[in-house]
Amino acid sequence: MLGKVLKYDLKYMIKNMRVFYILSIFFAITTRILFEVEQSVIINIIGQISVGCMIAMLANILINTMTRSWVRFSSSLYKDESYLTHTLPVTKNDIYNSKLIQTFLFLFIGFVVILISLFITYYSKENWQVITNIVKNITIGLNMNTIFFVTMFLIVVFLEIFNAIQCGFYGIILGNRKNNKKIGYSVLFGFILYLVSQTIVLSLIFVYGLFDSSVMGLFQTETVSIDANAFKILLVLTSLLYVIIIYCMSMLCKRTLNKGVNVE
Amino acid sequence: MSNMKLLEIKKLNKSFDDKKILTDINLSLSSGKIVGLLGKNGAGKSTLIKLINDLLTPSSGEILVNGEKIGVESKKVISYLPERTYLNKQMKVSEVIELFKDFYQDFDEEKAIKLLKDLDLDINQSLTKMSKGMQEKVQLVLVMSRKADLYILDEPLGGVDPATRDYILDTILSNFNENASVIISTHLISDIERILDEVIFIDKGKIILQSDADKLRNKEKSSIDEIFRRMFKC
Amino acid sequence: MELTFDNNIPIYIQLLEYMKIYLISGVFKCGEKLPSVREFAITFKVNPNTMQKALAELESMNLIYTERTNGKYVTKDQKVINKLKDEYAITLAKSYFQGMKRIGLGKADSIRYLEGIDE
Numbered sequence: 163m164l165g166k167v168l169k170y171d172l173k174y175m176i177k178n179m180r181v182f183y184i185l186s187i188f189f190a191i192t193t194r195i196l197f198e199v200e201q202s203v204i205i206n207i208i209g210q211i212s213v214g215c216m217i218a219m220l221a222n223i224l225i226n227t228m229t230r231s232w233v234r235f236s237s238s239l240y241k242d243e244s245y246l247t248h249t250l251p252v253t254k255n256d257i258y259n260s261k262l263i264q265t266f267l268f269l270f271i272g273f274v275v276i277l278i279s280l281f282i283t284y285y286s287k288e289n290w291q292v293i294t295n296i297v298k299n300i301t302i303g304l305n306m307n308t309i310f311f312v313t314m315f316l317i318v319v320f321l322e323i324f325n326a327i328q329c330g331f332y333g334i335i336l337g338n339r340k341n342n343k344k345i346g347y348s349v350l351f352g353f354i355l356y357l358v359s360q361t362i363v364l365s366l367i368f369v370y371g372l373f374d375s376s377v378m379g380l381f382q383t384e385t386v387s388i389d390a391n392a393f394k395i396l397l398v399l400t401s402l403l404y405v406i407i408i409y410c411m412s413m414l415c416k417r418t419l420n421k422g423v424n425v426e
Numbered sequence: 427m428s429n430m431k432l433l434e435i436k437k438l439n440k441s442f443d444d445k446k447i448l449t450d451i452n453l454s455l456s457s458g459k460i461v462g463l464l465g466k467n468g469a470g471k472s473t474l475i476k477l478i479n480d481l482l483t484p485s486s487g488e489i490l491v492n493g494e495k496i497g498v499e500s501k502k503v504i505s506y507l508p509e510r511t512y513l514n515k516q517m518k519v520s521e522v523i524e525l526f527k528d529f530y531q532d533f534d535e536e537k538a539i540k541l542l543k544d545l546d547l548d549i550n551q552s553l554t555k556m557s558k559g560m561q562e563k564v565q566l567v568l569v570m571s572r573k574a575d576l577y578i579l580d581e582p583l584g585g586v587d588p589a590t591r592d593y594i595l596d597t598i599l600s601n602f603n604e605n606a607s608v609i610i611s612t613h614l615i616s617d618i619e620r621i622l623d624e625v626i627f628i629d630k631g632k633i634i635l636q637s638d639a640d641k642l643r644n645k646e647k648s649s650i651d652e653i654f655r656r657m658f659k660c
Numbered sequence: 661m662e663l664t665f666d667n668n669i670p671i672y673i674q675l676l677e678y679m680k681i682y683l684i685s686g687v688f689k690c691g692e693k694l695p696s697v698r699e700f701a702i703t704f705k706v707n708p709n710t711m712q713k714a715l716a717e718l719e720s721m722n723l724i725y726t727e728r729t730n731g732k733y734v735t736k737d738q739k740v741i742n743k744l745k746d747e748y749a750i751t752l753a754k755s756y757f758q759g760m761k762r763i764g765l766g767k768a769d770s771i772r773y774l775e776g777i778d779e
Contacts, residue, residue, distance in 0.1 A: 166528045177516060245512035248480050250529045251501040340582075341442045422483025425476070460707050592705075600702050620665050621707045640670035640710065649667030 165251045171234065177267050178230050182223045183275045189216035190279035199236060216279060223272045228323065231265045232330045236348070239368040240338045244425045252417045258331075262412055265327050273320060314397040322402035328408055329355040332415050338423065359411070363403045430493045432457050432576055432598065432607055433478070440473055440631075447473045448631045451487070457575065458604040460621055462612040462639075465653055471611040472509060473628050474628070479506045491576070498562035502531070505574035509581040511561045515554045519564055526568050538571035541597065545590075559586065570597050577601075577608045583617055595621060615652030616651040625650055629658055663704050671706055680705075683723055684745045694724060694732040723761035738758060 174212035189212050235287035238247045239257070247257060294308045333352025338346045376392035377399075431454045438451040448470050455461060465471045476482040478489055480496050488522075491500035513522055519542065526533045545563050548593055553561055566582065579598075581592050598608060599621060612618055625642065627635040634657065635642075639650060646653050665674050673762055682688050694700075697715060701708040715732060718724045726732050735741065760770040 163529075171527060174514065174516070242510055242512050243514055245479075245481060245506075245508040245510065249504070249506050252499045252529070253498055287559055403569070423481065424483055425481045458709065460709075547719070560709065595705060596702065599697075599708070602701075602708060604708075616667060619667055620671050623707055623709050640672055640713075643668065643670045647668065651667060 164256045164259055167250075167252055167256055168263055171238075171260050171264040172267070174234055175230060175264055179226060179268060179272075182219055182226055186216060186219035186275055186279045187282070188224060189213075189219055190282040193283045196359070201348070210319075213283070216283060220276050222281060223276060224323070227265075227268050227272045227309055228327055228330070231261070231268070231327050232334065234264075234330050235261050236334050236338075239419075239423065240334070240344070240425050244423070248423065255416050258412070258416050258419055261331065262328070266324065267323055269320060269327070273316065281284070305353075311397075312399070314394075318400050318404070321401055321408065325359055325408050325411075326356055326403055328411055329353075329359060329417070332411055334419075335415055335418050338425075339418075359407050362407060363400060367396065367399060368405050431455060431490070431494060434488075434490040434493075434646045435478075435617065436488045437574045438474075438477065438489060438650045440477060440482060441485050446631060449476070451628070451633055453633065453636070455576075455607055455609070457607050459623045460598070460602065460610070461624045461626060462615070462622040463609055463616060463626050464612075464613070464615055464650070465625060466613055466658060469628050470631040471628055472580055473631075474505075475578055475609070475611060476578060478578060479504065480579070481507075503575040505530075505569045505572040505577045506531065507577075507579045507582055508563060509584065511558060511565065513553055513561065513565065516552070519549045521547070522553070522564065522568065526571070530572055532573040533568075533596075534571050534573060538567055540566040541571060545593065559590075562586070566597070570601050573606075575606055577606065579608065579610045581612055582610060583612055583614050591617060593648040615654055619650040622650070627654065627657065665706075672710045672713040672717070675704065675706065677759050679714060679718055679721070680744060680748075683718075683741055684748060690734055690738050690741060691736040693730075694734065696731060701753045704706045739741060 193209060193212040193216055196205055196212055199205060237243050293312070297308045297311050330348075330352045332355050333350070334348045336351040337344050337346070337348025367377070368381065371381060374392070374395070377395055380392055380396055433453070433455040435451050435453040438448060439446070440448040441614045449525070451474065463471050463474070473482065477484055478491075478496070480501070489496050492503065494500060511535070515526075523535060523538055526538070527535055539549065545567065547556075547560060547564060547567070553564070563628070569577065569579070577598075582594055586594065595618065598610070602608060610618060610622075619639065625637060625639050627634060642650060642653060646658075663674075663678055665671055668690075673675065688694060695703070697708050697712050700706075700715075700719065701711045715724065719732070722735060722737075724732050725732055741777065756774075757767060757770055760766075760773070765773070
């Protein structure tokens with residue numbers, strides 16, 4: 163049944179997100195074309211507007227993926243639509259897992275569309291060189307692969323946002339266990355959960371740092387040079403911790419959800 | 427197996443914070459009955475129905491459907507019409523039909539399409555473009571197009587015109603079979619009482635009376651509606 | 661065949677009366693197959709269980725009978741129906757004469773009045 167629940171969650175997201183994907187790619191292409199053609203003042207102005215639109219769309223993709231996920235979660239579990247959701251012959255676990263997979267997929271699609279848009283707009287050998295140089299500067303030339311660095315960095319950001327969205331889910335679940343001021347409590351709980359999860363990640367890295375002085379070095383501001391290897395460990399460790407936290411929190415969400423709901 | 431009750435509710439209580447909504451509800455229901463759950467607005471009818479449909483969680487007590495606790499199995503055999511519109515408005519009628527076909531094995535698509543036609547509803551129309559009344563009709567069609575063991579209709583007659591009301595009653599009767607039971611909650615008793623086998627009076631969160639409809643009429647020499655009014659002075 | 665019901669009286673008793681009149685007046689003829697309980701319930705807009713109860717009562721009065729698996733039939737015995745018709749006619753006539761008596765008219769006068777009425 164998970165597949166069927168997921169089908170309708172994905173349909174909803176596609177319906178609501180596709181416009182941003184299309185516009186973002188559209189503005190990326192226009193920008194590129196405008197920058198490629200012969201320069202004139204007017205075209206330059208239109209080009210700048212186009213860049214602005216594209217950047218706005220990129221932000222929209224991220225923001226909408228987050229808010230749409232929350233809105234969908236809240237409406238299909240606690241608002242009018244919950245009358246259908248909870249009466250379908252489906253387990254609460256399936257309902258929750260579907261939401262989580264849907265979020266993961268659309269966050270991923272969002273990242274891909276953002277990268278494609280940026281690539282269309284800006285890709286050139288010189289620009290890539292600039293990025294490579296920045297990475298090299300950060301890692302002080304110690305043999306760190308640019309692609310590896312960028313990928314790991316994106317993964318951490320991805321997991322960070324994914325965790326934030328799930329904190330929102332758990333906040334909504336907990337907030338709706340209250341008998342009034344449900345929205346207020348949802349936001350409050352979500353925010354607290356986010357802070358707690360961030361603190362846990364940071365403190366665990368710190369604990370790890372107690373056993374690995376190179377990683378600890380990254381915390382010390384007086385250290386000028388950054389150890390590439392330590393940075394690598396930091397990125398991998400952070401991702402790992404996020405994965406663990408996301409997994410644990412999803413189990414907690416399902417446990418709470420299985421205690422039953424009280425919809426209005 | 428044969429004497430297992432379709433629906434059995436034991437010592438059910440529901441409260442929000444300190445406010446008691448339902449107190450010590452005991453109820454049992456066998457197959458092949460049309461039951462009226464009758465009570466004034468705010469008497470606890472909807473709360474009871476929502477508890478049976480897993481939309482609320484009991485504070486204490488037990489609800490069994492075919493001997494099992496509320497869950498996937500009970501949801502397979504209960505067809506529930508809530509008192510609000512609950513479909514995603516972005517969907518078209520045809521998409522909602524597909525959804526019901528996906529999730530409910532007992533859903534009869536042909537029947538749904540026929541009923542929609544009877545009610546002059548366009549299968550390709552999006553729900554956003556429909557009036558609330560039309561959306562409610564779509565929901566009624568979906569719910570009645572399932573071949574369920576237990577139909578639970580929460581205020582199906584509230585705010586519909588007489589023609590639709592007759593259609594709803596017809597649909598309930600023509601769908602009804604000895605393996606199924608129907609619970610209809612309403613405060614509009616006179617409209618519906620002649621199709622009821624059994625009546626349950628609920629007031630202030632308590633079940634006041636459960637009886638065979640004709641036996642009650644015979645005993646009190648008056649209509650269910652009148653008995654109800656007398657009892658609750660409304 | 662939409663029927664009106666008085667909610668103050670048990671529905672099955674009212675159904676029984678309607679059915680008796682249908683049998684007497686020949687809407688359902690001797691030996692004729694009756695619609696199913698379900699069909700009856702839908703046309704009369706009543707609960708099938710109530711309809712079933714009324715039919716069971718008719719059966720116990722020998723006005724209809726059940727042929728295994730085939731459904732229900734009106735009795736083949738015209739005498740039973742005639743007897744019922746007789747009973748009804750007598751009751752109606754009695755109540756007519758009673759009413760006339762109340763306004764001071766005797767049997768002979770009452771019959772004259774009856775003959776004077778064009779249907």
